Amino acid sequence: MQQPHEQQQTETPSRASRLPVNPRRHKVAPEQRKRVATACNSCNVRRIKCSGEKPCRQCRSSSRDCVYPTVIEKVAVARNELEDLRRRCEAAERVLQIKVPDAAERRQLLQQELDNTTSSRAGSSSSFTPPQQHRQPVPQPQPQPQPQHAQSWRPDPSGSDAEASPANDGRMLSDLDGNARFLGETSGATFLDCLKEFMSTVFPLAYNRPWLSPTPNNGSTFLASLGRYQTYDSRPVYEDTNVDPLVLPSRRDMSVMLNDLRFFIQDGSGTFPCGGIYWWGDLGSVPVDPNPGSFPAGASRQDVLDKYRHLAFYHTAFAVACQANTTAARMPDPPDLSQVYFARARRLLGNPLDITSWTISDVAVLALMGFYLIEMNRRDAAYMYVSNAMHIAMMHGAHRGWLDERGKRVFWTLYILDRWLSCLMGRPPTISEDAVRLPLPCDAPSLPPAAGLRAHVELARISGHIVCNTYRVAPYDHHPAGAARHVERALQMLETWLSSLPPTLQLTVNGASTDPACCLLHMNYNQLLVLLVRPIFFVAVKKAFAERYVALERHWNIEHHSPRIRACSDAARRNLYLARWLLKLGGSRKLLQAGLHHVFNAAIILMLEELLPQHQPQPQPQPQAPPLSPSAESDDVAFAIGVFDEESKTGSNYARDCATVLKDLRSLIQRLRHAPPGIVPVRVGGPSSTPGLSTPEDVTLGARSTSSTPTTTGPREYHPHHHHHHQHQHHLHQPHQPHQHHQHHQQQPPLQLQQQQQQQPQPQQQQQQQAFAPSPGLHFQVNEGDAIYQELAMWADNTDLQLYSNNYLI
Known part of the structure; x- marks a missing residue:
C-alpha cells in the first residue's frame, strides 16, 4: 500500500506518442518478466516486443530514433487534502476572474507563469533510459557485407504522426551503380529487401546443413544484395544527338x-x-x-x-x-x-x-x-x-x-x-x-x-x-x-x-480466355490480390519458421488467417497458369514487362509457401480456378525460372537478375525447408487474448500430447514440424505419391486427424523422428541465449505488427 509522498516512476500517457496501458495487464514479478518494464515509443505504438536497450533491437534494425517516455513523479496524497487543494484552486480562479476580467489577458498571464515554472524545472527533468543489456548482433552473411550507400528510410517516431509511422516503410535502395532511389512499401524491391533480411537472419540455419550437396546458386548473390535492387533502373537509354529524326523505315x-x-x-x-x-x-x-x-x-x-x-x-x-x-x-x-x-x-x-x-x-x-x-x-x-x-x-x-x-x-x-x-x-x-x-x-x-x-x-x-x-x-x-x-x-x-x-x-471454366488482353487483365487482378495480402502471408512465413525453433506458451494459429494466406498463394498459381496459357496462345509471342513482373512475384510467393505448415484445410473450389498440375509448385517455379532464362538470352539484364534471384531463393528455401527443428523448451510470452492463437487442431498436429484437449495455459514443448519434416523427406524419394498423400490429409476432418495422432503409440512417433532427423553432429542447435534465438522469439512472440504502414492486429 502506498504511503503519502511516495515517489514512483511512471510513463507520460501521451496519446500522440504512446498507446494507453492495457487495463487487463497484471503485475508481474521482476524475476518472471519476459518483457522490459517500459518499452520505447516506437515499439509501444506498434505493440511489438522491445529489448529495452538504447537504441533497442527493433529501432536499431529499422534505423528509427529510439525514444523512451520521460519520467514524472507520482505523489499519493490523502483525499481530504486533495479536496482542499481543489477548493483553493477554484477560489483562486474566481479571484483572478474578478481582478482580470479580460479572458485573453488572463490566459496570457497564466501562460507566462506556466512558462516560468517550466523553465525553472527544466534542469530537473530527464529522459528515462533503461539499463543497457549486452546482446549479440544478429549474424549476417560474412562474405558479402552490406554496402555503405544502402540504407533504409524511416520517419521520426517521436513526432505527431508516430501512430502512423510504419515498421515496414519504404527504403532507399541503391542500384548496381550506386544510385539510391526511394522505393515504397508496395514496391517488389522493398519486399525483396525485407525477404533478404529474413534470409540473412536465418543464414546459419540454411548453411549449417553439410548433408545437402552444394548447388551453383547457393543464395550468396541474393544475400549479398541486401540494401540494393538488382536492376538498371537509373541507367540512361541510348543517347545520340546525331540521329536524324526525319529518317523513317520502309x-x-x-x-x-x-x-x-x-x-x-x-x-x-x-x-x-x-x-x-x-x-x-x-x-x-x-x-x-x-x-x-x-x-x-x-x-x-x-x-x-x-x-x-x-x-x-x-x-x-x-x-x-x-x-x-x-x-x-x-x-x-x-x-x-x-x-x-x-x-x-x-x-x-x-x-x-x-x-x-x-x-x-x-x-x-x-x-x-x-x-x-x-x-x-x-x-x-x-x-x-x-x-x-x-x-x-x-x-x-x-x-x-x-x-x-x-x-x-x-x-x-x-x-x-x-x-x-x-x-x-x-x-x-x-x-x-x-x-x-x-x-x-x-x-x-x-x-x-x-x-x-x-x-x-x-x-x-x-x-x-x-x-x-x-x-x-x-x-x-x-x-x-x-x-x-x-x-x-x-x-x-x-x-x-x-x-x-x-x-x-x-474467363472460361478452365480459367483462361482466347483474348490475351483479357488474360493480362486477370493477371493484374491476381497481382493486386497478392499485393494486398502479402504482408499477412510473409508474417505467417516468419512465425511458422520461428516456431520450429522456439517453444511458445502461446502459438499463433495460422488457420485463423488461412483464407488470406490461401488467397495469396492461389492468386500466384493462377498467374503462373495464365502466363503458361499466354505463351501457348501467342506462339512466338513473349511476355511483356507486366507479365514478367506477375510471374516473378508469383514464383516468390509459391517458394515462400513451402515454409508454411502443410496441414491446411482443403481450399474451396472456385468457379474459375485453373486446374493444378500433378507436379504442383515445383513445376511452377521451374517454369518461372525458365521464362526469365529465355528472356535473358536477348541480353536483358532485368531477366538475368530475376532468374538469379529465383534460383538463389529456391536454394535457400530448399535448405531451410529440410532443416530439422531445434526447439528449446522455454516459455516465450504469456497468455494472450489475441485472435488466432492456438487451437486444438494446431496443438494436436504440432505437439506429442496424450491429452485429448491440449491447452496453452502452461509451459509445454511444441514441435510443430516433425510430421512436416517427415513429409518433405518422403517427397524427395517419391515425387508422385506425396501429392496424393497430401490430399488425403487435407480431406480428413481435423477431429479425425486428432484422433489418429492421439492413438498413435508414443514409441512409434519417436522412431519416426529418429528415422528422419540428422545425426547429432549435423544438428544446428538454437539456444536461448543466441542472437538468432532472440530474433526468432521476436517474430514468434509479436502479435501486433505494423502491417501496411498501420496497426493491423494479427
Whole structure:
C-alpha cells in the first residue's frame, strides 16, 4: 500500500506518442518478466516486443530514433487534502476572474507563469533510459557485407504522426551503380529487401546443413544484395544527338511494326473481343515520308523538326514494337534498334521542360514513351515521363473532360500507367483520385469496344486505393479502424470488380480466355490480390519458421488467417497458369514487362509457401480456378525460372537478375525447408487474448500430447514440424505419391486427424523422428541465449505488427 509522498516512476500517457496501458495487464514479478518494464515509443505504438536497450533491437534494425517516455513523479496524497487543494484552486480562479476580467489577458498571464515554472524545472527533468543489456548482433552473411550507400528510410517516431509511422516503410535502395532511389512499401524491391533480411537472419540455419550437396546458386548473390535492387533502373537509354529524326523505315516495315504493336498493346488488330486494355491512338495509318526540301531555303533545322513533330509518336511506336518482338530467335539488327527509334522521338520532342512547345497531342507520345521505358526496365525514367505527360494533360484540362472520345481514352491509358508505376515504385500517384472528373471510356463508332479499357481503369482505381490507403503511401481515406478496414475494403472492391465484369472479360471454366488482353487483365487482378495480402502471408512465413525453433506458451494459429494466406498463394498459381496459357496462345509471342513482373512475384510467393505448415484445410473450389498440375509448385517455379532464362538470352539484364534471384531463393528455401527443428523448451510470452492463437487442431498436429484437449495455459514443448519434416523427406524419394498423400490429409476432418495422432503409440512417433532427423553432429542447435534465438522469439512472440504502414492486429 502506498504511503503519502511516495515517489514512483511512471510513463507520460501521451496519446500522440504512446498507446494507453492495457487495463487487463497484471503485475508481474521482476524475476518472471519476459518483457522490459517500459518499452520505447516506437515499439509501444506498434505493440511489438522491445529489448529495452538504447537504441533497442527493433529501432536499431529499422534505423528509427529510439525514444523512451520521460519520467514524472507520482505523489499519493490523502483525499481530504486533495479536496482542499481543489477548493483553493477554484477560489483562486474566481479571484483572478474578478481582478482580470479580460479572458485573453488572463490566459496570457497564466501562460507566462506556466512558462516560468517550466523553465525553472527544466534542469530537473530527464529522459528515462533503461539499463543497457549486452546482446549479440544478429549474424549476417560474412562474405558479402552490406554496402555503405544502402540504407533504409524511416520517419521520426517521436513526432505527431508516430501512430502512423510504419515498421515496414519504404527504403532507399541503391542500384548496381550506386544510385539510391526511394522505393515504397508496395514496391517488389522493398519486399525483396525485407525477404533478404529474413534470409540473412536465418543464414546459419540454411548453411549449417553439410548433408545437402552444394548447388551453383547457393543464395550468396541474393544475400549479398541486401540494401540494393538488382536492376538498371537509373541507367540512361541510348543517347545520340546525331540521329536524324526525319529518317523513317520502309512503308512495308512501318506497316508490319504498327500492326504488331496494335496486336501487342492495343486491340489485337481488331481481334480482341474486349477491345484491348490500352488505347494509344491511331496505329492503323502509316506516316508519310517527310520532305525537308519543300521548306524555304532560309528555314532553320528547328522549324523543320517542328513541322514533323507528329513523327515522334511513330518513332516511339516503332521502338515499342521492336522491343516487343525481340526474342532469342529474333534479334534486331542492330541490337539497339529500338533505342535508336526512341532517340529520334526524343529529338523531335525537344526540351521536356519547355512548356511552350507541348500540346495535348504530345500526351499520347509521352505516355507511349513511358510504356517503352517500362519495357526497357527504366522505371525511374518512365515515372518522370508519365508524370510529365499527366501534368501536360492537366494543363490542357484533360482531367476535367474537355476531350473527345479518342482523347479521353488516351488520358485513361495515361491514368492506368500512372497508377501502375505508383504501385510498382511505392510512390504517390501524380494525380489524386478526387481531381479526375472525366467520364469512363464508352463505345464509339470507328473505335474498338471500350469494355477492356473501362475495366482496366476501374482496376487501376482499386490499385490506387491499395497503394494510398491500405499501405498508407498517400492516404486520402482517414476513417478510423486502421489497416484492417482498408484491407477488407480493398478485398471487397476486388471481389465486386471481378463479379461485375462483362461476358467478354470473363474467363472460361478452365480459367483462361482466347483474348490475351483479357488474360493480362486477370493477371493484374491476381497481382493486386497478392499485393494486398502479402504482408499477412510473409508474417505467417516468419512465425511458422520461428516456431520450429522456439517453444511458445502461446502459438499463433495460422488457420485463423488461412483464407488470406490461401488467397495469396492461389492468386500466384493462377498467374503462373495464365502466363503458361499466354505463351501457348501467342506462339512466338513473349511476355511483356507486366507479365514478367506477375510471374516473378508469383514464383516468390509459391517458394515462400513451402515454409508454411502443410496441414491446411482443403481450399474451396472456385468457379474459375485453373486446374493444378500433378507436379504442383515445383513445376511452377521451374517454369518461372525458365521464362526469365529465355528472356535473358536477348541480353536483358532485368531477366538475368530475376532468374538469379529465383534460383538463389529456391536454394535457400530448399535448405531451410529440410532443416530439422531445434526447439528449446522455454516459455516465450504469456497468455494472450489475441485472435488466432492456438487451437486444438494446431496443438494436436504440432505437439506429442496424450491429452485429448491440449491447452496453452502452461509451459509445454511444441514441435510443430516433425510430421512436416517427415513429409518433405518422403517427397524427395517419391515425387508422385506425396501429392496424393497430401490430399488425403487435407480431406480428413481435423477431429479425425486428432484422433489418429492421439492413438498413435508414443514409441512409434519417436522412431519416426529418429528415422528422419540428422545425426547429432549435423544438428544446428538454437539456444536461448543466441542472437538468432532472440530474433526468432521476436517474430514468434509479436502479435501486433505494423502491417501496411498501420496497426493491423494479427
